[in-house]
Amino acid sequence: MPTEVERLRAGMRVLSSAIAAVAEATTDSQRLLETLVRQAAELIQDTCIVLLKTPEGPTAAALYDPDPVLLEELRGLYEKPLAGAAITIQAMQSGKGAVFPTLDLEATRSHVSPEMYATFQRIGLSGSLIVPMRVQGEPYGALTILRHRQHHRELDELDLEFAQDLANHAAIAIANARRVDALRENEELRHAKEQLGRANKFLDAIIENIPDMVFVKDATKLAFTRFNRAGEELIGVSRDAMIGKTDYDFFPPEEAMHFQGMDRETLRNKVLVDIPEEPIHTAHGKRWLHTKKVPIVDEAGEPLYLLGISQDITNAKHHKQALLDAKDRAESANKELEAFSYSVAHDLRAPLRAIDGFSQALFEDYGERLDDEGNRLLHRVREQAQRMAVLIDDLLALSRVTRHDLSPEQIDLGAIASNSLAQLQRAEPDRVVEIQISKSLSTVADPRMMGIAFDNLIGNAWKFTSKTEGSRIEVGQLHKDSERVFFVRDNGAGFDRQYAHKLFGVFQRLHTEREFPGTGIGLATVARIILRHRGRVWAEGEPGKGATFFFTLGDPEAP
């Protein structure tokens, strides 16, 4: 048995180390408790427990017994908050400790759980003490010592004093640690607030600079709580005037009703609502919006806010309408052109036939009664009627080129050129023209359109070389700036390059009818065909040295 002095010394050691620990332990109160409990338990060679006050009742925060097996068992028993721990609670609240040198185990039965009682009985609990842990009258918990090893002496007042000193230090440690925790929490909170503030500013900057109107309304009153710059500009009202107000304060009643109806629907269904087109009356007049409304809900899924994003589609809508109108006009113009062409083909030709036919009849039946001049004039009437018929046919061909849909396919332009030449040769079998057509002129284009284009280009070359010695026509291609350029070249009459820009206009002629006959529609037709193939056409020439017509072909299927 240790002497009283030895007990005091050992007690002092524990206390002084407890004081040192408290001084150090400002952050980890749990480790401090563990240390204290362990040192106390080792000193008295029995069980020591620290119970902390919690809303659910006193709960073991640290517990120690030198016997590791028993320690585990006790930890299990003290895992949950203690129910009906009347003595502990009384000690905490009164601030007074109590020592029970001998314990009537039977009397404690009603205060502890059956499992606990069974353990106490087995280990032979014979005494205990309990001291409160308080700081400035505030109860933090209690420290308990359980005496059950039979060879030990009974607990006495000295033990109670030691225990109380230890408990006081533990209480201070816990109070300090809690204060530190609170401070740290405050610091963290402040830090979090700062971060939140920064994140908010960032979001504000984003929302502010979104070119569409962005607004937020609270879910109950549907009053504006946020409004960005684009919104201010669109509505023509400053955000200060908007915030806290509702749609009814700014827009006509039916419009406000529509906006809020959509808001309510969004909040009720809790899904994004897309409104492709809605009118809004702003300070600058009526505009059209494409609006998306999004519900913003809390953790429980209850709507808090309504987020709205509205794009001003007024201009796009006008453009679209203008396009549609233009398309309508183009279509009706095209229909008119169809009808006009049909009537030209039928009705304008009929009188020409009559003029020509009856002139011929006059010549046949009465030619003998007319003198040479009379016959010449009659001949001129017929000639001009026929010329007008050619003009009509050429104009019809030109309009057909504009009206008909393209059906592009893989074709050989060389073969098409040969075909045009063969027709001309058949009409004038005696003419000798040197022909040169490149191979590999295959491309993708509308065969019929290209046929018409080559009829005109080759026809021109044929015509304008009719007065040339050793006339020559060449069809080929070259590559210029990685672009494929086709050409039809002749060594015929050529043209003055200062009139080159006039070549492709309707009825534009650089030669008199007497020099070279023609209607002035052929190259206009060529230009339209090339244009419809998204290509370009141009010409080079010199009087008396010939002309070259160049063209490129784009993607004819591109819209």
Next chain:
Amino acid sequence: MKDKIILLVEDNQNDEELTLRALKKSQIMNRVVVVRDGVEALDYLFGRGAYASRPSSEIPQVILLDLKLPKIDGLEVLRAIRADDRTKLLPVVILTSSLEDQDLIKSYGLGANSYVRKPVDFVQFVDAVKQLGLYWLVINQPAP
């Protein structure tokens, strides 16, 4: 050859006169029946209206049909001719001013035997009529 009738469906008086002149100049002496709109053409062919008393043996050897006609147009007349057992085998030559793709396609689609565009040049017109007469009245063997 005299009993081979040519039915000319033509509303334009000038064209009628010129066509008749062209036939005459081509030495085609067949009887030419001229009707001046689509209704009259069908009345003649089916022995209706003014032609109710027409002898049924009088069937034209060839029909020269204009497309643009008052009341019922040429394409409709052609459709009616091809839809009736009495006339469905008759040779029909479209004789018109039009060179529109749609008219050509529709005409052949409805069973036209030939499509001729009236040339403005009367000499060419006479030549065309001459060849038509030669082919349909002499060379071609009609259905029995």
